Amino acid sequence: MKMVTAIIKPFKLDEVREALHEIGISGITATEVKGFGRQKGHTELYRGAEYTVDFLPKVKLEIAIGADQVDSVIGVISTAAKSDGEGKIGDGKIFVNNLEKVVRVRTGETDTDAL
Template identity: 45%
Template sequence: MKMVTAYIKPFKLNDVHNALHAVGVSGITVCEAKGHGHAKGHSEVLWDTEYVAHFISKLRIEAIVPDALLSHAVKAIMTAARTGHTGDGKVFITTLEDVYRISDGSAGADAL
């Protein structure tokens, strides 16, 4: 099993959610996140005054997927979240040693 963690632009959430659902990913967790990558934020000019935003608003999406669905899930996120501009986000893959469901004690793939 793998945990797929993606940082995406907030307005792409519905597209990513629908794409993951279409490939068989049954559940996701979404959290608000702020940060910056290599661009170090951005600046905007409002009424002749420049404002610098050091931290950009993103959404952090986590999904635990079986190994068989991993490539489909990553492709779904990459396609659905892409706008073609800098700052579209990143996808990280982490190997999970095991997963347990608290309510009934099931483990592994049965816990998903």
């Protein structure tokens, strides 16, 4: 079992969700987060004053899947999250971690049965 964590641009959330749904992934947790990487934020002008926006709005997706689905999930997220289909700085990152145990609270099912 694996936990795929993806950080993407907020306006790409619907595209990524729909693409994941098409390959049979239905359980996703989405959280609004802020952060920066190579973008390092940007400067904006507000009421005549310039200020730096260090942390940019992002969406963090968490998807628990079987190990056999990792490559397809990564491929779908990578394709759907790219800006203009070609990719730009700030499009996001994908992290994959091992899941040692999963329990469905309602039924007590464990591991892959709980996914």
